[in-house]
Ligand SMILES: CC(=O)N[C@H]1[C@@H](OP(=O)(O)OP(=O)(O)OC[C@H]2O[C@@H](n3ccc(=O)[nH]c3=O)[C@H](O)[C@@H]2O)O[C@H](CO)[C@@H](O)[C@@H]1O[C@H](C)C(=O)N[C@@H](C)C(=O)N[C@H](CCC(=O)O)C(=O)O
């Protein structure tokens with residue numbers, strides 16, 4: 001229970017005609033269906049519906065007060081604010097007693113590699129016997145207990161609730177992926193990040209952000225949100241990829257110390273003598289504390305970048321370099337990221353989450369670097385997502401593979417045929433087949449594969465479902481590939 005007038009005192013500007021001095025709040029909700037007696041209901045005007053239309057339902061379910069940014073008609077007290085989403089994050093932070101100020105919080109943003117870096121960091125912290133929390137695309141884990149999440153970066157209410165749980169469970173460090181959507185919409189307002197990490201920047205999400213500049217601007221907000229003064233008791237660090245063309249822009253955005261990682265350009269933490277083969281990667285790590293050999297089972301040059309980002313972050317979070325390097329050696333990587341399917345077959349099958357042109361190119365380049373036979377790729381593009389990446393992904397697929405099986409990803413509300421037409425419209429080669437049904441596309445690739453060939457099944461990685469229209473059906477690339485191999 002919290003006193004409402006104390007809770008709303010954090011709002012810079014609000015209006016109410018009601019006397020709220022005696023009101024006590026049991027919880028905060030942004031969904032009228034989740035309201036319990038005594039909750040505060042914050043109305044959010046969403047992309048699909050408007051929360052202001054659910055005030056009656058909220059009241060019926062026992063809401064004690066409404067927070068709204070538009071006029072609503074109801075008998076229960078209303079607090080009017082300028083921006084409900086900003087109010088929601090301030091109220092949630094306050095209700096849960098600013099939990100991120102009691103945790104070490106690392107935020108990871110960038111187009112590709114957020115999940116990979118977050119989980120690598122989680123592996124490092126766990127290896128160093130820290131209690132950890134992690135939030136991202138594959139879900140939330142607190143002390144190794146898994147919880148589902150709806151978004152890569154959930155809304156402010158869910159986030160602050162989760163951070164409070166982490167504080168209660170005495171978590172030492174929390175690592176979270178911070179998506180550009182979350183930054184643009186203010187889901188992480190009020191999160192007190194200690195370390196902000198950038199992976200890289202390339203095309204994605206142009207359905208949501210109008211231009212690449214807007215998209216980068218959204219990503220940069222993680223760095224502008226990283227405290228605005230230097231405090232030696234509460235140090236903040238921005239960790240940037242020195243080789244990414246966005247480096248010069250991003251370093252301007254933060255008032256905090258910047259450290260860099262990279263391979264090509266001179267960086268605080270860098271990799272030289274890099275070796276990339278079918279067993280993984282190895283390199284010499286140069287650091288302010290000297291040089292160290294590093295070995296990992298993770299594949300491809302892009303993984304060296306993810307490893308460097310993780311090493312740099314873990315180091316500034318207080319873990320010793322020898323421990324970090326041992327942890328990296330032990331890390332097995334995560335589900336659906338360059339994950340081999342081993343069913344006794346004499347050809348390679350890899351399930352991967354590449355769903356952008358750049359990630360697909362990186363992964364196919366890696367496969368090409370150790371191929372002994374032909375390369376087949378099974379890939380599609382998600383519906384209701386960036387349309388302009390579709391022809392680029394198809395072009396990448398046909399450029400780097402011997403045959404591309406172009407198929408469906410999650411069509412969502414779009415017709416799969418239309419998505420595939422967007423993908424294939426500019427192709428000038430004929431080394432591809434369109435097979436709308438993803439299961440059939442995987443089966444066909446498995447059917448034609450010969451000894452030493454490699455099949456890359458891209459785009460859905462860890463996902464265990466396919467979204468077709470409003471239906472969510474069971475679908476697991478790895479299982480389907482295993483079945484197809486066993487039925488051969
Ligand atoms: C476009 C977008 O970002 N949508 C997010 C948004 O949903 P929305 O605006 O459609 O919500 P809505 O259904 O219109 O509802 C508006 C309000 O009415 C309330 N409501 C609704 C119905 C009702 O009966 N009663 C009620 O009170 C809802 O609880 C909500 O507060 O708010 C929801 C709650 O926070 C999010 O789950 C949802 O993410 C959807 C699922 C989504 O697909 N988002 C993608 C685009 C996204 O955010 N992706 C990023 C990046 C992924 C990556 O590349 O890593 C992510 O962080 O996940």
Ligand SMILES: Nc1ncnc2c1ncn2[C@@H]1O[C@H](COP(=O)(O)OP(=O)(O)OP(=O)(O)O)[C@@H](O)[C@H]1O
Pocket residue numbers: 110111112113114115116117137152177199200302303305306336337338352353354355358359360362363461
């Ligand atoms: N540093 C990187 N650079 C380029 N591609 C990468 C990098 N790391 C991973 N990838 C590729 O991108 C795919 C997705 O990786 P990951 O899930 O780590 O990214 P993400 O940023 O979390 O993606 P999302 O935005 O969907 O959450 C991987 O399966 C791999 O193909």
Ligand SMILES: N[C@H](CCC[C@H](N)C(=O)O)C(=O)O
Pocket residue numbers: 152355381382383385409410459460463
């Ligand atoms: N976080 C990304 C994931 C895309 C994964 C792909 N399988 C798809 O459904 O498009 C998004 O929501 O755009």
Ligand SMILES: [Mg+2]
Pocket residue numbers: 114115116136137138152177
């Ligand atoms: Mg992710």
